[in-house]
Amino acid sequence: MTIAPNLSRRSLLQGAGGLVVAFSLTGGVRPASAETAAVLKSVAEGAVDSYISIDPKGMVTVYSGKIDYGTGVRTGFAQMAAEELSVPLDRVTVIEGDTSLTPDQGPTYGSLSIEVGGQAIRKAAATAREALLDAAGERLGVERAGLTITDGMIRGDGGEISYGDLLNGENFSLEVNENVRLKDPAQFTIVGQPIIRDGLPGKITGAFEYMQDLKIDGMAHARVVRPPAIDATLEGVDESSISHLPDVQIVQKGNFLAVVAESEWTAVRAAREISVTWATTESLPDQAQLWTHVRETPIAKDDVTSDIGDVDSAAGTRQVKATYDFALHTHGSIGPSCSVADFSDGKLVSWSSSQATHRLRGQLSDMFSVPEEDVRCIYIEGAGCYGRNGHEDAAADAALISRELGRPIRVQWMRHDEHGWDPKGPPTLIDLTATIDDAGAVAAWSSEFFIPQGAGGRVALLGANLADLPTNQDTNPGGITNDSAIPYGFPNIRTVCHRLESTPLRPSWIRAPGRMQNTFANEAFLDEVAAELAVDPMEYRRGLIDPADKRGLAVLDRLKEFAGWEPRPSPRSGGDGDGARLTGRGMAYVKYELKRTYVGAVAEVSMDANSGAIKVDRFFVVHDCGQIINPAGVRAQIEGNVIQTTSRTLMEELTFDRNMVTSLDWASYPILRFPDVPEVNIELIDYPNEVPWGAGEPTAAVVSACISNAVFDAAGIRLRSVPFKPAKVRAALSEQRS
Amino acid sequence: MSVSIEVNGTRHDIDGDPSMPLLYALRDQIGLRGAKFGCGLGQCGACTVIVDGRAVFSCLTPISALEGRAVTTTEGLLEDGKPGKVHQAFIDEQAAQCGYCIAGMVMRVQHLLERNADPTDEEILTGMQANLCRCGTHAAIIRAVQRAART
Numbered sequence: 001m002t003i004a005p006n007l008s009r010r011s012l013l014q015g016a017g018g019l020v021v022a023f024s025l026t027g028g029v030r031p032a033s034a035e036t037a038a039v040l041k042s043v044a045e046g047a048v049d050s051y052i053s054i055d056p057k058g059m060v061t062v063y064s065g066k067i068d069y070g071t072g073v074r075t076g077f078a079q080m081a082a083e084e085l086s087v088p089l090d091r092v093t094v095i096e097g098d099t100s101l102t103p104d105q106g107p108t109y110g111s112l113s114i115e116v117g118g119q120a121i122r123k124a125a126a127t128a129r130e131a132l133l134d135a136a137g138e139r140l141g142v143e144r145a146g147l148t149i150t151d152g153m154i155r156g157d158g159g160e161i162s163y164g165d166l167l168n169g170e171n172f173s174l175e176v177n178e179n180v181r182l183k184d185p186a187q188f189t190i191v192g193q194p195i196i197r198d199g200l201p202g203k204i205t206g207a208f209e210y211m212q213d214l215k216i217d218g219m220a221h222a223r224v225v226r227p228p229a230i231d232a233t234l235e236g237v238d239e240s241s242i243s244h245l246p247d248v249q250i251v252q253k254g255n256f257l258a259v260v261a262e263s264e265w266t267a268v269r270a271a272r273e274i275s276v277t278w279a280t281t282e283s284l285p286d287q288a289q290l291w292t293h294v295r296e297t298p299i300a301k302d303d304v305t306s307d308i309g310d311v312d313s314a315a316g317t318r319q320v321k322a323t324y325d326f327a328l329h330t331h332g333s334i335g336p337s338c339s340v341a342d343f344s345d346g347k348l349v350s351w352s353s354s355q356a357t358h359r360l361r362g363q364l365s366d367m368f369s370v371p372e373e374d375v376r377c378i379y380i381e382g383a384g385c386y387g388r389n390g391h392e393d394a395a396a397d398a399a400l401i402s403r404e405l406g407r408p409i410r411v412q413w414m415r416h417d418e419h420g421w422d423p424k425g426p427p428t429l430i431d432l433t434a435t436i437d438d439a440g441a442v443a444a445w446s447s448e449f450f451i452p453q454g455a456g457g458r459v460a461l462l463g464a465n466l467a468d469l470p471t472n473q474d475t476n477p478g479g480i481t482n483d484s485a486i487p488y489g490f491p492n493i494r495t496v497c498h499r500l501e502s503t504p505l506r507p508s509w510i511r512a513p514g515r516m517q518n519t520f521a522n523e524a525f526l527d528e529v530a531a532e533l534a535v536d537p538m539e540y541r542r543g544l545i546d547p548a549d550k551r552g553l554a555v556l557d558r559l560k561e562f563a564g565w566e567p568r569p570s571p572r573s574g575g576d577g578d579g580a581r582l583t584g585r586g587m588a589y590v591k592y593e594l595k596r597t598y599v600g601a602v603a604e605v606s607m608d609a610n611s612g613a614i615k616v617d618r619f620f621v622v623h624d625c626g627q628i629i630n631p632a633g634v635r636a637q638i639e640g641n642v643i644q645t646t647s648r649t650l651m652e653e654l655t656f657d658r659n660m661v662t663s664l665d666w667a668s669y670p671i672l673r674f675p676d677v678p679e680v681n682i683e684l685i686d687y688p689n690e691v692p693w694g695a696g697e698p699t700a701a702v703v704s705a706c707i708s709n710a711v712f713d714a715a716g717i718r719l720r721s722v723p724f725k726p727a728k729v730r731a732a733l734s735e736q737r738s
Numbered sequence: 739m740s741v742s743i744e745v746n747g748t749r750h751d752i753d754g755d756p757s758m759p760l761l762y763a764l765r766d767q768i769g770l771r772g773a774k775f776g777c778g779l780g781q782c783g784a785c786t787v788i789v790d791g792r793a794v795f796s797c798l799t800p801i802s803a804l805e806g807r808a809v810t811t812t813e814g815l816l817e818d819g820k821p822g823k824v825h826q827a828f829i830d831e832q833a834a835q836c837g838y839c840i841a842g843m844v845m846r847v848q849h850l851l852e853r854n855a856d857p858t859d860e861e862i863l864t865g866m867q868a869n870l871c872r873c874g875t876h877a878a879i880i881r882a883v884q885r886a887a888r889t
Contacts, residue, residue: 070836070873196832203837204828204844205821206772206812212838213771265755265762268778334776334784334872335838383774384836384873415777632832636878640835643874666781666870674866677876 043103048131048172050103051124052081058152058164060085060092062125065105066117067097067355067379071696072197072633073113079629080118083190084125084183086149087163094198097357097379107356109387109456109509110479111694114629115596118692126180128172135166185627185688192688194632199381211353211382212338212412219340219408220249221264222401223271224463225257226421229280229659230505241275250274251404256466258401260409271414282658284504291325294429297500300453306485309492314444316435320532324432324521326704326722328654329425330663331510332671335383336418337390341398342408347374352395353382359458360392364399367464367471386644387478388459388508390422396463396471416664423459423508424654424661426452426477428517432525435492440533444492447525449484449518452477452507453499459508475502478509483518483701487552487591488526488544505656512700515592516645520722523588523705527570528718536567537709541589552591552598554685555622559587559600562683563620570713580609583617586709588702597698598624601642603678603706607714609733612726616646616678616707621699623682626690637695639680645703647672653723741801745770746814756802760794761785763801764811772812772841776870783869786842786849787811793849793868812841815848824848827886828879835873843869847883856887 042049043063053061062081068074078092095101097108105117133154137144142156149155152163185191202208227234234255242248242259248270249260259270285293339352348370354360357377365372377395385391390413398411413421428451435444454475464471481497530537538560545552559565565587572584587602602620607613619642628634651670655663663669708719717732739756742749745768752763759778764770764787773796776784780795787796788810796809815822821829824847834840843866850857850865857865862883871879 070834196829197834200832200834200837201821201825201829203834203840204812204825205816206770206841208837209771210774210838212775213765263754263762264766265758268762269755269757332872333838334782334836334870335774336776381836383838386872412775415779415781636832636835636875639877640874643876644872647874665779666777667779671870671872672876673870674876674880675863677863677880680877 041101042171043101045103046176048124048127048174048176051121051176052128052172054163054167056164056167056169058087058091058162060087062092062094062121063102064094064096064117064121065102065358066108066113069353069355069381070384071113071637072630073118075195075198076114076629076633077118077121078198079190079193079195080122081125083188084122085129085152085163087152089190089195091152097354099357099361099375099377104358107359107456109355111592111597111697113694113696114692115694118629120176122182123178123180124176126182127174127177130177130180131172131174132163132166136161139166188688191629192686193630195630197633210335211351211380212335214340214351214380214410216340216342216408219410220260220262220405221267222258222260222398222409222411223267223414224397224411224417225259225271225274225276226417227255227278227280229278229283231281231283233279234276235279236277238275242270242273245270245273249405251401253400253404253467256400256463258397260401260405264412268414280659284656284658284660286658287656290427290504291429293504294427294450294500297502299498300501301499303481303497303499304494305481305497306493306495311435311444311446311492311494314435314492315437316443317438318436320434320436320529322432322525322528322718322720324430324524324720326428326517326520327652328427328505329510329648329652330419330654330669331386331389331422332669333383333385333389333418336413336415337394337422338382338410338412339391339394339398340408340410341395341402343399343402344406346370348376348399350375350377350395350399351380352377352391353380353385354391354395355385355388356392360395363392363458363461363471364396367396367461367469368399368403369470387510387513388423390418392459393421393462396461400463400467419664419669420661421462423506425510425513426503426507430518430521432521434525434529436532442490442529445486445490446494447484447496447521449481449497450500451480451497451514452503453501455479456509460506475507477503477507478513480514482593483515483522483590485594486522487594488541489546490544505661511644512697515590515697515701516704519588519590519701520704520708523590523702524708524718524720527586527705527709527712531570531712534569536569538565538587539567551624555598555600555624556589558683558685559602559620559622562622562681563602565602570709571716572713582607582609582714584710584712584714586706586711586713588705588709590698590701592698592701596693597695599698599702601699601702601706603710605707605710605714607711607729609715612729612733614650614707614711614724614729615676616650618679618681619706620681621683622685623695623699624685624687625693625695625698626687627692628684628686629692631684634684634695635682638682638699641697641699642680642703643672643677645700646678646707649704649707649722650724653725739802741805743801743804744808746810752801754801757800759797760787760799760801760804760809761796764796770811770813774838774841776839781870782839783846784839784842786845786869788845788849791852793846810845812844815844823889824851824886827882827889831878831882831885833875833878833882835875839869839871843871843879847886850883851887857883
């Protein structure tokens with residue numbers, strides 16, 4: 001990634017109308033000098049020029065509204081475009097998430113980057129190729145059918161012409177043909193290859209430029225000073241408390257407070273040493289009573305996500321009932337949020353690691369009451385965020401301070417800012433009931449999810465709220481009703497999401513939002529039913545999946561073989577005869593959102609019945625995301641999903657008092673460290689002739705249930721409350737004994 | 739105060755508050771991006787560098803403690819501008835997702851292998867536990883350590 005560090009704000013803002021861009025092979029964009037003739041860059045959805053350009057030397061630039069934060073989708077986009085255009089991969093550069101240069105393809109979330117964003121790029125590339133073939137046929141005076149393309153060179157009888165020469169710097173001026181002929185997967189040479197992810201070597205050697213590394217001329221360093229409570233009023237700042245530090249400026253607007261210095265360390269010290277008086281109000285519920293609070297929160301509406309038959313009149317002889325819950329989580333980015341802003345003369349350039357720069361532009365436009373065309377948001381890869389963490393908030397902070405001081409500002413959140421103030425994965429409470437008939441079959445499955453209202457929209461900007469500037473106040477936890485319905489064919493099913501009016505702390509989406517929590521409850525509860533019926537949980541699921549769903553069945557069949565699964569009911573009998581050490585295996589399955597990527601997984605755990613500690617020893621994952629663009633990228637995503645979600649499942653729980661978050665560092669919010677990392681074994685099922693689906697989230701959905709089910713297999717106890725901390729395990733074992 | 743520190747073989751005179759952590763000198767004054775700010779608390783290891791053979795958290799180490807010391811960062815492991823042995827092992831294993839922790843991981847591995855050229859799996863896990871990764875790249879990092887130890 002290269003970013004021109006010495007750009008003037010004006011030259012950047014010209015991009016909104018007609019920016020001249022020059023490209024480097026290593027990626028990134030460097031606006032050319034203002035004297036160069038302006039070329040209008042389309043960003044309209046559906047126009048080929050919005051996604052693809054080819055320069056006279058045949059270098060291809062792909063413009064993506066979806067962004068890559070290490071997941072490898074940038075490499076995937078390049079592979080898809082290079083394949084359709086038949087050009088070598090090293091001729092393709094990808095520019096991401098720049099509101100002046102890239103189309104608005106929606107936020108980067110929901111495991112949709114390849115599936116939606118990549119497919120749009122692929123169709124644009126194919127449309128471009130077809131147009132180039134038409135033009136070459138005319139130019140060469142030969143039948144179009146006889147043309148071939150090799151490395152961006154079109155050849156026909158008696159002649160050849162390159163893409164670069166054909167276009168000669170011109171735009172395509174074409175609409176994307178949604179029904180364009182795509183390359184036959186049998187001819188693929190780039191898609192399907194385990195290409196090394198773009199940027200990876202530089203991340204290792206230190207050459208890669210992250211958001212946190214960006215410096216621009218005239219920039220000052222800022223740190224925010226947050227209140228000691230969510231609900232607080234700034235009463236006074238004792239400026240003399242930092243008078244011993246050189247050249248520190250204080251920026252205060254309402255309850256927004258920041259310190260600014262030429263030297264970064266001075267800013268850090270100023271934020272640490274400044275004396276501020278706040279009036280605070282207790283606004284959060286008692287965490288010890290969290291689930292009572294959730295259950296008693298008023299319901300704004302019900303979303304019925306499936307309603308088959310009539311669960312109430314289903315005849316049964318017994319019921320299995322259980323309640324599941326899943327703690328609040330923080331995103332836990334290793335690098336706290338950071339942004340640089342240059343705001344003057346009413347115009348703003350904002351650099352951030354936002355996964356939704358187009359949306360951020362709208363939010364900053366609202367916050368500062370300036371037209372959207374006067375705001376340019378540019379994505380730069382930062383530390384992984386796994387959802388909507390503090391990036392947008394840091395962008396708002398930097399923009400506000402820059403506007404107040406009239407100079408470029410870099411805001412770097414500290415660890416306590418990130419852990420304390422990034423929006424959180426909301427608490428999830430789920431009641432499930434299965435009614436079993438006298439033949440030993442489930443007659444009815446019903447579930448109720450107590451989850452906040454809202455979807456994946458604009459999360460209120462923290463700085464705007466503190467400064468009392470306009471920002472949308474809707475609750476936006478992500479698409480958390482997904483996977484509340486189940487992929488199994490019971491005769492009567494009703495799944496209802498009670499959408500709560502509020503939730504403690506500002507919510508947002510964290511990797512597999514809702515899908516993780518809901519699949520945990522559904523897949524662990526299904527395991528409870530299988531145990532009640534004394535049947536093998538894998539065979540049981542196989543019998544419940546729609547027989548026409550061959551891909552789902554294939555995943556389970558491959559999983560059984562891959563994991564060496566021996567059919568038997570859980571819990572296992574006898575144990576391994578090693579005293580307090582118990583071992584078990586558990587499985588779970590998801591068809592993501594009931595319509596795309598399939599994952600089946602088996603966990604093997606060992607646990608210490610004295611301490612209650614669980615160790616996840618191994619995972620086996622079988623994964624079908626359709627056509628695989630980059631198997632190395634898919635494997636990395638699966639491995640990361642398993643390890644990260646093992647951490648979330650075993651260890652992670654946000655803490656708060658009545659004022660604010662109290663888990664403000666890695667000691668109070670521990671995550672998995674090396675000694676506890678499971679071995680991850682992966683089998684990919686590739687369907688080259690199918691569409692590609694996402695791989696960034698689906699595996700995360702099955703991990704918690706796999707572990708819970710494996711613990712049941714090992715010890716006969718059900719863990720229904722994430723995280724599975726040792727104290728909960730000991731309590732469950734103690735209850736089992738009594 | 740002014741402190742003379744050798745960084746990746748080059749001597750630098752660092753002027754500043756004696757309490758300023760090495761991390762800020764590396765990033766803001768010397769212009770090296772490898773070491774990262776992660777927590778400022780010595781809890782995550784994103785800032786890990788080697789000082790005279792010891793792996794330290796540069797976010798906690800004040801420059802006043804470093805007069806005459808030799809500091810190595812991930813950039814210092816380059817060999818003639820090309821990836822060094824540990825770098826190459828990470829590249830070959832594609833052992834980075836977001837990569838924000840990785841330069842610190844590289845230095846932790848370098849330190850581990852300097853002390854123990856042929857670590858057991860157990861020693862790798864123990865030796866790496868000071869460093870956090872959020873993307874779940876651990877398994878790939880472990881493979882990279884094993885690969886680096888073999889080469």
